[in-house]
Amino acid sequence: MKTGRWKPACPEVKAANTLILFWVGPYRLAIPAAELKEIRQHSGLASLGRGEAVPQKRECERLLAVRAIFRLSGKVGGCTLVLREHALALQVDRVERMIETSVVRELPNAFQGEERLWFRGITMAGDSVIPILNAKAISALENEAAR
Amino acid sequence: MSGESAVRRSFLVFPLEDRRFALPTEDVVELSRSGQVQRFPHTSELLDGVMVLRGGILPVWDLAKTLLGESSATQKAWLVTRCNYSGDERTAIPVSGECQMIHAAALPPLQGSPVYILGVLKLEDQLIEILDLRQLGPQPGEFPQQDLHLEKKDAVL
Numbered sequence: 001m002k003t004g005r006w007k008p009a010c011p012e013v014k015a016a017n018t019l020i021l022f023w024v025g026p027y028r029l030a031i032p033a034a035e036l037k038e039i040r041q042h043s044g045l046a047s048l049g050r051g052e053a054v055p056q057k058r059e060c061e062r063l064l065a066v067r068a069i070f071r072l073s074g075k076v077g078g079c080t081l082v083l084r085e086h087a088l089a090l091q092v093d094r095v096e097r098m099i100e101t102s103v104v105r106e107l108p109n110a111f112q113g114e115e116r117l118w119f120r121g122i123t124m125a126g127d128s129v130i131p132i133l134n135a136k137a138i139s140a141l142e143n144e145a146a147r
Numbered sequence: 148m149s150g151e152s153a154v155r156r157s158f159l160v161f162p163l164e165d166r167r168f169a170l171p172t173e174d175v176v177e178l179s180r181s182g183q184v185q186r187f188p189h190t191s192e193l194l195d196g197v198m199v200l201r202g203g204i205l206p207v208w209d210l211a212k213t214l215l216g217e218s219s220a221t222q223k224a225w226l227v228t229r230c231n232y233s234g235d236e237r238t239a240i241p242v243s244g245e246c247q248m249i250h251a252a253a254l255p256p257l258q259g260s261p262v263y264i265l266g267v268l269k270l271e272d273q274l275i276e277i278l279d280l281r282q283l284g285p286q287p288g289e290f291p292q293q294d295l296h297l298e299k300k301d302a303v304l
Contacts, residue, residue: 119187
């Protein structure tokens with residue numbers, strides 16, 4: 001009689017996407033952790049003496065306020081996500097946590113506006129739907145708008 | 148629909164604020180009393196956000212805003228309808244109150260009615276417009292291809 005395992009000893013692990021969840025106004029969004037180089041909190045940064053802390057900007061780094069991209073009013077956020085590529089940093093309100101997800105879906109086809117460029121897709125964290133930011137596309141849109 | 152139809156069909160009558168409209172029942176998948184709209188930044192004017200229903204993500208179509216000019220103040224239930232822009236995508240439409248299903252013969256649309264009015268029903272001395280969701284919704288367009296390949300390996304922060 002043959003004995004032995006019918007299944008592999010180490011079951012295959014599905015590739016997971018690691019995402020950083022962050023807030024911009026009332027919206028919770030995500031960005032792939034692999035795209036981030038650094039997260040900076042503004043509290044420790046230089047102030048202009050007007051009681052307003054501003055993020056430090058490194059050489060060749062372009063700062064984008066995500067609130068402005070989504071046309072949200074209100075104070076610019078207190079956190080900066082520095083990307084590995086595009087010499088770009090995104091100003092957001094706050095970073096929440098990191099999650100892993102194996103399911104990324106496209107936006108429903110009913111959405112036909114700029115959101116199809118802003119977001120790479122959507123994922124679920126529990127029952128919450130979280131759009132995943134497309135930093136590359138947003139950077140390209142801002143470049144185009146700046147011309 | 149042209150001419151008075153003697154054929155009785157099933158329709159779902161639903162309220163949007165103080166008005167009532169109807170849909171052919173073959174356009175309606177279900178009526179859900181639970182659900183919550185989840186919103187994110189977007190520029191699709193007719194849509195409110197999305198809703199999770201049994202693991203599926205449905206776009207939420209603010210039909211009150213489309214037809215009446217402003218969103219409904221009360222959302223008591225959601226109609227899940229077949230309104231496919233591509234494939235089998237379903238849509239959730241918030242309604243203001245109780246719905247009812249009736250079996251009746253539809254009358255032709257009133258003169259000057261928009262193209263999205265299929266006909267009218269006579270119910271309790273009221274004329275209720277029958278909607279064609281395919282004519283109301285945005286038409287399918289060319290979408291930028293979404294990049295769903297996020298990363299090849301995890302990075303360490």
